[in-house]
Amino acid sequence: MDVKLPKLGEGADSGVVVNVFVKEGDTVARDQAILELENEKAVASIPSTAAGVVTKIHVKAGDKVSVGQRLISLSGGNEPAPAPAAPTAKRAAPAPEPETPTAEPAADVEEEEIPRPVAAPVASPSIRKLARELGIDLARVRGSEAGGRIVMGDLRAYLARLQKAAVRPKAAAAGVPAKPIAESIDFSQWGSVTKKPLSQLRQVIARRMWESWNAIPHVTQFDDADFTRLNELRKKYAPAYEKKGVKLTLTPLVLKALVETLKKHPIFNSSLDEAAQELVIKEYFHIGIAVDTEQGLIVPVIRHADKKSVLELAKELEQLAQKARERKVTAEELKGGTFTITNQGAIGSGHFTPIINKPEVAILGLGRGALKPVVRDGKVEVRLLTPLGLSYDHRVIDGGAAARFMVDLVKALQDFKEEMAKI
Numbered sequence: 001m002d003v004k005l006p007k008l009g010e011g012a013d014s015g016v017v018v019n020v021f022v023k024e025g026d027t028v029a030r031d032q033a034i035l036e037l038e039n040e041k042a043v044a045s046i047p048s049t050a051a052g053v054v055t056k057i058h059v060k061a062g063d064k065v066s067v068g069q070r071l072i073s074l075s076g077g078n079e080p081a082p083a084p085a086a087p088t089a090k091r092a093a094p095a096p097e098p099e100t101p102t103a104e105p106a107a108d109v110e111e112e113e114i115p116r117p118v119a120a121p122v123a124s125p126s127i128r129k130l131a132r133e134l135g136i137d138l139a140r141v142r143g144s145e146a147g148g149r150i151v152m153g154d155l156r157a158y159l160a161r162l163q164k165a166a167v168r169p170k171a172a173a174a175g176v177p178a179k180p181i182a183e184s185i186d187f188s189q190w191g192s193v194t195k196k197p198l199s200q201l202r203q204v205i206a207r208r209m210w211e212s213w214n215a216i217p218h219v220t221q222f223d224d225a226d227f228t229r230l231n232e233l234r235k236k237y238a239p240a241y242e243k244k245g246v247k248l249t250l251t252p253l254v255l256k257a258l259v260e261t262l263k264k265h266p267i268f269n270s271s272l273d274e275a276a277q278e279l280v281i282k283e284y285f286h287i288g289i290a291v292d293t294e295q296g297l298i299v300p301v302i303r304h305a306d307k308k309s310v311l312e313l314a315k316e317l318e319q320l321a322q323k324a325r326e327r328k329v330t331a332e333e334l335k336g337g338t339f340t341i342t343n344q345g346a347i348g349s350g351h352f353t354p355i356i357n358k359p360e361v362a363i364l365g366l367g368r369g370a371l372k373p374v375v376r377d378g379k380v381e382v383r384l385l386t387p388l389g390l391s392y393d394h395r396v397i398d399g400g401a402a403a404r405f406m407v408d409l410v411k412a413l414q415d416f417k418e419e420m421a422k423i
Contacts, residue, residue, distance in 0.1 A: 002070045003048050008039055014066040015039035016200040017059050022072065026054045034072060035059070038200050042331035052076050068142060123150040131155065201296045212358040217394040220353040221402045225410045227369050227386045233421045240423050241314060251343060252313035256420050257412035258364065259285050259306045262339060265405045269338045271359040272396050279396060288337035288357055289317060291324040292347070298324040299357060301337045310421050345369060351387040361396045365389035
């Protein structure tokens with residue numbers, strides 16, 4: 001029997017194999033992890049749906065696989081376990097089909113992102129008639145029944161994928177710029193080149209950045225915040241945090257100040273529902289933290305940041321950053337953010353314009369703090385100034401609101417309450 005890739009979740013139908021944990025001849029148990037799959041920005045283990053001895057492995061690291069595609073073959077095992085429930089909308093039951101079997105040979109159809117033609121697709125006469133009327137080539141429809149047999153549900157799934165592919169042109173017709181057609185240029189005609197394929201993660205980042213930049217009118221508000229007091233508090237309490245096994249950085253302190261500011265300006269903790277033409281203001285504070293990894297930018301989410309102490313935030317930040325760098329962060333840990341922070345201070349960058357993490361409406365970028373002369377009470381003092389860049393969605397937020405938000409954020413950072421840093 002074959003173990004196939006199960007449904008990955010709402011809107012996810014493919015991924016790239018990162019590691020294969022089994023080899024031919026191995027005995028596997030039901031629910032035992034057989035491989036790791038990279039989907040969107042997360043890496044997850046895929047369990048076996050049955051027990052038995054591995055007779056053949058159909059995939060290897062680097063392969064792109066789709067839902068329903070064979071992963072391994074087993075012998076001498078149990079029947080497959082029921083497919084795990086996925087958070088998808090209820091689908092209408094397939095229309096009844098005649099029981100008369102087709103005389104055509106069974107074809108083993110593997111699901112691919114663009115299904116390849118097969119010699120003889122297996123389907124009932126009623127399905128064939130409907131496909132002809134709709135102008136559908138059944139050779140491009142993946143069958144979910146035994147032997148690759150195509151049923152009504154498979155036709156619906158195929159049509160849904162076609163509709164999904166048509167969303168971008170429809171968006172362009174509605175005023176959203178369509179993605180330009182890629183043009184391949186032979187750069188080697190001018191000299192030596194090295195080609196490096198884009199990773200699955202880099203492709204996801206590229207697509208999301210393009211979509212966000214083209215769908216959202218970005219405006220960036222700049223300012224400098226005096227981090228002198230904040231840094232003094234960090235140094236003062238760092239030893240106590242270390243005794244708890246946690247490194248205290250400036251980021252968890254910034255998080256507390258940010259959440260207090262978001263409470264005063266809830267529009268920055270919202271999303272625009274374009275279909276309903278409604279502004280959805282969230283009463284929870286799930287803050288995304290951009291993590292720079294060797295594979296690319298990953299943004300895990302700290303949930304209910306308003307209900308956590310600086311110590312809890314520091315610990316969770318450390319854990320999530322480590323998981324992101326090791327590609328062990330789960331898909332769920334990347335969802336549900338209401339606002340994002342990206343900090344380039346450790347790298348050495350100054351002011352920059354961060355791109356909003358759609359469907360959020362704003363993002364805060366922090367640059368490298370530097371000692372600079374500042375006039376305070378008529379005297380020149382050396383203070384630690386940190387550049388801030390607040391990018392916001394101008395469809396939702398006006399310049400005046402952004403300026404007021406920045407003023408309150410700078411004040412919250414500069415007048416940080418020491419009680420919040422204490423353990």
